[in-house]
Amino acid sequence: MTLNSPKRLIMTVGDSRVGKSTVTKLLIDLWLAQGRKIRVYNHDNFYKLKAYVNLVEIEMLDFFKGDTDKILNDLNKSELDIIMVDMPGQYIKKICEYIEKVELFNILLEYSWRLTFLQPISHRIDCIHHLNELISYATNQANYIVVKNYHFDNRFIEYEQSMQKKIQLIGGREIELPALHREHYKSLEKVCKPYSECCTDKSIYVIYRTYIYHWIKKFNNSVLGNAMTSKYLGLA
Amino acid sequence: MTDVIDNSKEDDKTNGKEAIDKVYPNRLVIVTGDKGGVGKSTFARGVAQTYLDAQQRFVGFDADISNSQLVRFYGKHCQIEPLDIFKSGNIDKFFDRLKKMINGEEDDYGQKLSAENLFLLELPPQSRVILQKFVEEMNFLETAAEEHNMRVTMVVVISRISDSVNQLINLHSFCGNRVDYLVVKNLFFGEEEEFTRYDKSEKIKIIKEELEQRRTPFFQVKMPELIEHAYDYLDANSMTFKQGMEQKDLPSVKGRVTSWLRNFKEQIKPVKGLLGLNDVELS
Numbered sequence: 001m002t003l004n005s006p007k008r009l010i011m012t013v014g015d016s017r018v019g020k021s022t023v024t025k026l027l028i029d030l031w032l033a034q035g036r037k038i039r040v041y042n043h044d045n046f047y048k049l050k051a052y053v054n055l056v057e058i059e060m061l062d063f064f065k066g067d068t069d070k071i072l073n074d075l076n077k078s079e080l081d082i083i084m085v086d087m088p089g090q091y092i093k094k095i096c097e098y099i100e101k102v103e104l105f106n107i108l109l110e111y112s113w114r115l116t117f118l119q120p121i122s123h124r125i126d127c128i129h130h131l132n133e134l135i136s137y138a139t140n141q142a143n144y145i146v147v148k149n150y151h152f153d154n155r156f157i158e159y160e161q162s163m164q165k166k167i168q169l170i171g172g173r174e175i176e177l178p179a180l181h182r183e184h185y186k187s188l189e190k191v192c193k194p195y196s197e198c199c200t201d202k203s204i205y206v207i208y209r210t211y212i213y214h215w216i217k218k219f220n221n222s223v224l225g226n227a228m229t230s231k232y233l234g235l236a
Numbered sequence: 237m238t239d240v241i242d243n244s245k246e247d248d249k250t251n252g253k254e255a256i257d258k259v260y261p262n263r264l265v266i267v268t269g270d271k272g273g274v275g276k277s278t279f280a281r282g283v284a285q286t287y288l289d290a291q292q293r294f295v296g297f298d299a300d301i302s303n304s305q306l307v308r309f310y311g312k313h314c315q316i317e318p319l320d321i322f323k324s325g326n327i328d329k330f331f332d333r334l335k336k337m338i339n340g341e342e343d344d345y346g347q348k349l350s351a352e353n354l355f356l357l358e359l360p361p362q363s364r365v366i367l368q369k370f371v372e373e374m375n376f377l378e379t380a381a382e383e384h385n386m387r388v389t390m391v392v393v394i395s396r397i398s399d400s401v402n403q404l405i406n407l408h409s410f411c412g413n414r415v416d417y418l419v420v421k422n423l424f425f426g427e428e429e430e431f432t433r434y435d436k437s438e439k440i441k442i443i444k445e446e447l448e449q450r451r452t453p454f455f456q457v458k459m460p461e462l463i464e465h466a467y468d469y470l471d472a473n474s475m476t477f478k479q480g481m482e483q484k485d486l487p488s489v490k491g492r493v494t495s496w497l498r499n500f501k502e503q504i505k506p507v508k509g510l511l512g513l514n515d516v517e518l519s
Binding site for chain 1: 463464465484485486487488490491492494495
């Protein structure tokens with residue numbers, strides 16, 4: 001199945017432990033369900049995506065050794081639809097420097113790729129600083145998706161006060177990662193399988209599975225329910 | 237982010253702006269660096285690319301016969317002549333040829349040469365003695381100035397070791413204020429502020445002061461580092477920087493080289509007069 005272009009480079013940014021790899025895994029399931037050809041790069045912790053190694057190509061990169069240039073060479077591969085990169089989120093300045101050094105925006109234009117920055121946020125304020133810096137730097141040369149992670153809190157006061165307007169002005173979109181009970185999440189991670197397979201995995205307690213199923217469904221609805229959001233994430 | 241030369245800072249360390257803008261009808265840019273691998277060739281290639289992009293006519297001489305990068309990378313794109321200065325008599329011939337080119341005379345074969353006024357010479361490692369002999373015994377600098385209206389710029393590419401500093405001191409001992417100086421800190425070897433042997437050298441400080449009194453330009457610039465894989469790709473394919481930017485196979489090389497060259501030009505912009513580019517806008 002060939003789907004509409006352009007191709008998407010999606011970079012997740014932000015601190016670890018705000019849900020970057022959880023969102024990545026949920027998205028991988030969605031891309032695979034839509035027959036997208038994807039490649040995943042990780043700067044952080046290979047182990048976090050272990051459940052998906054048999055489904056997609058996942059490569060570990062050392063940002064500070066220049067490995068990240070490998071991603072750029074994938075932009076030349078016609079078979080790919082999506083490249084997902086987990087950026088070392090706490091180093092926003094370094095990321096901007098990197099983008100400058102490799103002429104990323106021009107390269108993307110030339111090879112007909114679009115860029116989306118994806119940042120999960122919690123109620124904490126520092127998440128927002130990163131995003132703010134990134135938007136100031138990249139402005140309209142990228143698309144932005146904020147993932148409100150309800151796991152920590154269901155209020156995002158800091159974000160709403162200082163960032164939401166800016167995101168909206170620049171055409172960014174919000175999606176929601178619903179809260180999942182700690183025990184349910186633990187059992188989900190424990191089986192070490194793609195999330196989509198966990199709903200039918202008998203080793204997980206059936207009630208937990210029901211919650212997991214609805215958790216995934218809610219996230220998917222949040223992504224697919226808006227045409228622009230889907231587009232930014234390379235989904236139909 | 238791109239590095240931008242801080243002019244206010246630069247003024248403290250380097251000599252008057254008016255001196256740099258002095259226009260000579262002819263200029264010879266000599267790229268030296270007595271040790272191999274210091275970045276001479278990279279700098280010379282960057283300058284050649286800058287000339288080409290600016291559509292500035294020039295003739296290159298590649299005296300680094302054992303590692304003739306200028307010929308290999310740029311030989312097909314502009315006029316680069318190999319020159320074996322270790323062979324006796326050759327440097328004399330070079331001087332004669334330079335004179336003929338400046339005047340647009342006939343060469344040894346009766347071919348009329350087009351008049352040239354900008355020359356780029358890359359010297360090989362360990363050629364300081366020959367250069368010194370040439371300057372001292374042949375009165376090269378005086379002749380160039382008085383008879384050919386030609387000013388020489390000595391480009392000294394330095395690393396962080398003290399040899400680099402000694403080489404510069406030595407060069408100054410026989411060139412004095414008869415040449416313009418351009419010191420290039422090759423950032424491959426470290427951050428700008430890590431060139432401490434150069435920055436803290438008392439002798440260099442004295443040289444700078446002396447040259448300043450005589451209104452002789454002494455400037456320093458940084459040469460950005462090009463990431464290894466991009467450098468190696470150009471090398472393996474004998475590509476010019478421009479070709480590296482235009483090839484499509486490796487987007488990472490394209491991006492790295494584009495950004496490197498832009499940065500390189502930004503660095504040399506304030507000293508473009510020393511490179512014979514007075515009237516040229518560097519884009």
